[in-house]
Amino acid sequence: MNHFIAPSILAADFANLQRDIEMINQSDADWIHVDIMDGMFVPNISFGFPVVKAVAKHAKKPLDVHLMIVEPDRYLQQFKEAGAASITVHLEACKHLHRTVQAIKELGCKASVALNPHTPVASLVDIIGDLDMVLIMSVNPGFGGQKFITNTYKKIKELRMLASAENPDLIIEIDGGVDQSNVNNLLNAGANALVAGNSVFSAADQLNAIKQLKNPLKS
Numbered sequence: 647m648n649h650f651i652a653p654s655i656l657a658a659d660f661a662n663l664q665r666d667i668e669m670i671n672q673s674d675a676d677w678i679h680v681d682i683m684d685g686m687f688v689p690n691i692s693f694g695f696p697v698v699k700a701v702a703k704h705a706k707k708p709l710d711v712h713l714m715i716v717e718p719d720r721y722l723q724q725f726k727e728a729g730a731a732s733i734t735v736h737l738e739a740c741k742h743l744h745r746t747v748q749a750i751k752e753l754g755c756k757a758s759v760a761l762n763p764h765t766p767v768a769s770l771v772d773i774i775g776d777l778d779m780v781l782i783m784s785v786n787p788g789f790g791g792q793k794f795i796t797n798t799y800k801k802i803k804e805l806r807m808l809a810s811a812e813n814p815d816l817i818i819e820i821d822g823g824v825d826q827s828n829v830n831n832l833l834n835a836g837a838n839a840l841v842a843g844n845s846v847f848s849a850a851d852q853l854n855a856i857k858q859l860k861n862p863l864k865s
């Protein structure tokens with residue numbers, strides 16, 4: 647199964663964002679991961695619509711928008727208009743998750759739900775068939791450059807099992823601390839989309855870092 651790579655621009659140089667978007671355009675990456683933090687759902691603020699629109703203007707790859715915000719329903723349409731191809735909302739931020747997921751689909755975006763490290767995969771049992779993607783957080787959301795939580799492997803396997811009957815094509819995306827040391831284990835567990843911020847943007851050769859994640863040497 648071929649997997650998707652989504653470099654996270656949270657780790658980009660914001661003073662040289664166009665240059666970093668062009669790098670992703672030239673790379674083997676499939677999507678551009680866009681982290682939106684509101685200082686309420688997570689203890690950090692990233693950036694908002696003007697920045698997303700500016701990124702969309704230069705991006706040649708779909709924008710994979712990860713909303714770490716409370717009451718995401720209020721902003722879905724604006725993120726669609728800003729250029730989102732897929733929208734991920736956090737289960738922990740949604741009172742009426744089914745309604746939110748339908749609203750994302752009605753906008754014509756891929757619908758995805760993120761789970762914090764403490765949130766059980768089983769919470770998705772009654773909505774799994776409606777989702778295009780599930781994002782499993784492999785760090786606590788809010789910051790880039792954190793250490794990968796190894797319990798993630800168990801969650802990926804559980805989710806693949808849970809989705810096997812109703813949604814075998816479900817995309818399982820992993821976000822946080824992804825690098826060359828865990829890419830094979832993540833793919834073997836059943837993940838098929840990987841977000842990478844720090845491991846791409848802190849690399850001396852960023853194009854090569856993306857290539858290694860896309861075509862890892864089998865271990």
Ligand SMILES: O=C(CO)[C@H](O)[C@H](O)COP(=O)(O)O
Nearest residue numbers: 787788790791822823843844
């Ligand atoms: O959602 C996120 C943080 O909440 C980021 O997408 C994630 O942290 C990526 O950064 P890194 O690869 O450096 O961990």
Ligand SMILES: [Fe+2]
Nearest residue numbers: 681712821841
């Ligand atoms: Fe993210």
